[in-house]
Amino acid sequence: MSDAPTTPDMPVSPPVPDWEKRFRAPRVSLPDWAEDAPDRSLFVSNATGTYELYAWDRSTGEQRQVTDRPNGTTDGILTPDGEAVWWFSDTDGDEFGIWMRQPFHGGDDVPAAPGLEPSYPAGLAIGRDGTTAVVGRSTDEDGTTIHVVREGAAPVEIYRHRESAGVGDLSHDGSLLAIEHTEHGDAMHSALRVTRLDGSTVAELDDTRGGTVELGLEVLGFAPVDGDTRLLVGHQRRGRWEPMIWDIASGEETELGIELPGDVNAEWYPDGSALLIAHSFEARGELWRYDLATRTLTQIETPAGSVSGATARPDRTVEYLWSSAAQPPSVRSTGGGVVLDPPGMKAPASVPVEDVWVEGPGGRIHALVQKPAGTDGPLPTVFEIHGGPAWHDSDSFAAGPAAWIDHGYAVVRVNYRGSTGYGREWTDALKHRVGLIELEDITAVREWAVGSGLADPSKLVLAGGSWGGYLTLLGLGTQPEAWAVGxxxxxxxxxxxxxxxxxxxxxxxxxxxxGGSPEEVPERYEASSPLTYVDAVRAPVYISAGVNDPRCPIRQIDNYVDRLAARGAAHEVYRYDAGHGSLVVEERIKQVRLEIDFAERHLKGAATQR
Known part of the structure; x- marks a missing residue:
C-alpha cells in the first residue's frame, strides 16, 4: 500500500504551537451538584471554543450544553432539587442583565425572576423547593436591593442600601437569609445580617464596630440540616481568613482555632458533621477534614500544587480541581481518579515555578519565577502582574505565562502588597497610596531579577490585566527608564x-x-492615576480593551490613548466586542499573539546586558 499522492502546490498547514494548544484544549470547572439531587451537576467548559454552562446527569452519563451565546456564559446555579438551571444573561460581557431559567434536561429559557429589571448581580440563593429565590441586584440608581421571588407572585423587596451588599445564603429550611453588607462604608470589610424572608432582622455580626482595626466577615453557608441555625462564617480576628460557627438562635460564636499558616476557608460536609477545609499558603493549596465532634483535623491527600475548588459529596468523597504551573487542571476525587475528563486534545505541560522571596519596604515579597527549560540568564523577562488587587498568583496552570516561556522569556509573577494569602495586613496595605505601594514591591523584585542574572535589564516587559493592567500603565509612567515594553x-x-x-x-x-471620592480627595486620585504620568512614558505601549467593560470602562482608556497619540508616543490599541476580558478561546489566543508580536518587534535589537 502506498501513501496518497501529494500535489506540489497543495498548501500545508503549519503545526499548531503548544502555546495555542493550551488555550484550545477542552477544560472543565469543578462541577456543582444539586443539594437534593446530587447526581445532577453543572459545570463550565470551553469545549465548543467558548466558555459555556453544561448540565451533567451522573446517573446516565449524559452531558448537555445549557447555554450558547456569542460571548459565552459562566454564571449559573442549579436549583437544590436539581430540576432547573438558573443562568445570568448579560449583553456582550457587560455584566448587566437578568437571571434566566432552563429545565435541567433541556427546554425553553424563561426569565427566572419576572418583574425585576436588569441589573448587576449581587448574589442569588434558591430555596430547596425550587419555587422561592432571593435575588441580589446592584444598580447605579438604587445601590443594592434584595428581593424575594416566588412563583406566580411579584418580587418583594426586603433590603435596600446605597452601599454594596450581597446575598449570602438561605438556611436549609428556607426561613433565614444571611446578607453581607458594607453599610458602614468600608467596601473591603463586610458585616453580616441574618433576616427572615420578610426582611425583619434576626441577628447582626459586625467586626468593624468600635475598633481601630477593620476586620471583615463573609458568609460560608448555613448548616445543611433542617432546623439547624448554625452559620459558617469567615473572619479575620487573628490576622488572616479562617472559619468559625455562629449559632443564630443562641448567639454563640465558636472560633475553631485551626492552626494552619495562611488563609483557611471551609464548607460543610453534606450531613453537617464536619467541615471541608481549603488551606492556602505561599501560593499553594491543600485540603483537610475537620471533625466537629472531636475537633480533629485530618489532611486529605492531594498532589503538590494548587486546589482551586473542592466540594464534599454525600458519600464523603471529596472532588477537587487541581493543577500546578507545570501540569494542566483536572477534576479529581479522593475516591480515585479523574471525575470529569473532557474529550479531545490535552493541554501540553509547561515548566514548574521556582519560589523567590525578596526583602521589600513592607516585608518579604513572594514571587513565582518560570524560565524556559535549560536556559540561563540574562533572559528577556515578562513581569506578569495579577489583577484584583485582592487576589494572588499561585502554583497553578496558566496558559498565558506558559506562552511567553515557549517564546524564550522568563516570567516573574509578584504577590505584591494587596495580594491575598499572606495575612490581613498584607492585603489591606494599599489604602491612600493606591498603585504606588504595589509598584514598590514590583521594583524590589525587578532589582532582584536583574541583580541575580535572571533578567536582561534592556528587555524587561511590564504586563498585566485589569488591576495588573492598571499597575502596568502606572509603572510605565512613574518608572519610565525601567521598562522596555508595556x-x-x-x-x-x-x-x-x-x-x-x-x-x-x-x-x-x-x-x-x-478614603473618599475624586471630589473629596483629588490629590490621592491624581497621585495614583496613570493619566497623571502619561507624558513621561517612554516604552512602547500596547493596550487591549473590551468596549462593553463595566469595570475598566472604555472612555477612560480612550482619554489615556489620546494623550499618547497627541505626542506621537509608540503605542497600539486593540478594542474588542466584549466586557472585562473574553470567554472566546480564539479571541484570547488572538490577544496573546498580538501581545507577543508587539513585544518581539519592540525588543528586537535591544542589547543583552549583564
Whole structure:
C-alpha cells in the first residue's frame, strides 16, 4: 500500500504551537451538584471554543450544553432539587442583565425572576423547593436591593442600601437569609445580617464596630440540616481568613482555632458533621477534614500544587480541581481518579515555578519565577502582574505565562502588597497610596531579577490585566527608564473618569481605597492615576480593551490613548466586542499573539546586558 499522492502546490498547514494548544484544549470547572439531587451537576467548559454552562446527569452519563451565546456564559446555579438551571444573561460581557431559567434536561429559557429589571448581580440563593429565590441586584440608581421571588407572585423587596451588599445564603429550611453588607462604608470589610424572608432582622455580626482595626466577615453557608441555625462564617480576628460557627438562635460564636499558616476557608460536609477545609499558603493549596465532634483535623491527600475548588459529596468523597504551573487542571476525587475528563486534545505541560522571596519596604515579597527549560540568564523577562488587587498568583496552570516561556522569556509573577494569602495586613496595605505601594514591591523584585542574572535589564516587559493592567500603565509612567515594553489589558488608565463610569460596587471600593471620592480627595486620585504620568512614558505601549467593560470602562482608556497619540508616543490599541476580558478561546489566543508580536518587534535589537 502506498501513501496518497501529494500535489506540489497543495498548501500545508503549519503545526499548531503548544502555546495555542493550551488555550484550545477542552477544560472543565469543578462541577456543582444539586443539594437534593446530587447526581445532577453543572459545570463550565470551553469545549465548543467558548466558555459555556453544561448540565451533567451522573446517573446516565449524559452531558448537555445549557447555554450558547456569542460571548459565552459562566454564571449559573442549579436549583437544590436539581430540576432547573438558573443562568445570568448579560449583553456582550457587560455584566448587566437578568437571571434566566432552563429545565435541567433541556427546554425553553424563561426569565427566572419576572418583574425585576436588569441589573448587576449581587448574589442569588434558591430555596430547596425550587419555587422561592432571593435575588441580589446592584444598580447605579438604587445601590443594592434584595428581593424575594416566588412563583406566580411579584418580587418583594426586603433590603435596600446605597452601599454594596450581597446575598449570602438561605438556611436549609428556607426561613433565614444571611446578607453581607458594607453599610458602614468600608467596601473591603463586610458585616453580616441574618433576616427572615420578610426582611425583619434576626441577628447582626459586625467586626468593624468600635475598633481601630477593620476586620471583615463573609458568609460560608448555613448548616445543611433542617432546623439547624448554625452559620459558617469567615473572619479575620487573628490576622488572616479562617472559619468559625455562629449559632443564630443562641448567639454563640465558636472560633475553631485551626492552626494552619495562611488563609483557611471551609464548607460543610453534606450531613453537617464536619467541615471541608481549603488551606492556602505561599501560593499553594491543600485540603483537610475537620471533625466537629472531636475537633480533629485530618489532611486529605492531594498532589503538590494548587486546589482551586473542592466540594464534599454525600458519600464523603471529596472532588477537587487541581493543577500546578507545570501540569494542566483536572477534576479529581479522593475516591480515585479523574471525575470529569473532557474529550479531545490535552493541554501540553509547561515548566514548574521556582519560589523567590525578596526583602521589600513592607516585608518579604513572594514571587513565582518560570524560565524556559535549560536556559540561563540574562533572559528577556515578562513581569506578569495579577489583577484584583485582592487576589494572588499561585502554583497553578496558566496558559498565558506558559506562552511567553515557549517564546524564550522568563516570567516573574509578584504577590505584591494587596495580594491575598499572606495575612490581613498584607492585603489591606494599599489604602491612600493606591498603585504606588504595589509598584514598590514590583521594583524590589525587578532589582532582584536583574541583580541575580535572571533578567536582561534592556528587555524587561511590564504586563498585566485589569488591576495588573492598571499597575502596568502606572509603572510605565512613574518608572519610565525601567521598562522596555508595556502590555496593559483592560486597565484603569484614568482613575477619575473610571470612577465616574464604572459599576457602583467598584465606586464603593475606590472610596474605601482612596478614603473618599475624586471630589473629596483629588490629590490621592491624581497621585495614583496613570493619566497623571502619561507624558513621561517612554516604552512602547500596547493596550487591549473590551468596549462593553463595566469595570475598566472604555472612555477612560480612550482619554489615556489620546494623550499618547497627541505626542506621537509608540503605542497600539486593540478594542474588542466584549466586557472585562473574553470567554472566546480564539479571541484570547488572538490577544496573546498580538501581545507577543508587539513585544518581539519592540525588543528586537535591544542589547543583552549583564
Amino acid at each position: 502590555l496593559a489589558a483592560v486597565p484603569v488608565a484614568d482613575f477619575v473618569t473610571s470612577y465616574h463610569d464604572e459599576m457602583e460596587n467598584l465606586k464603593a471600593l475606590d472610596r474605601t481605597l482612596f
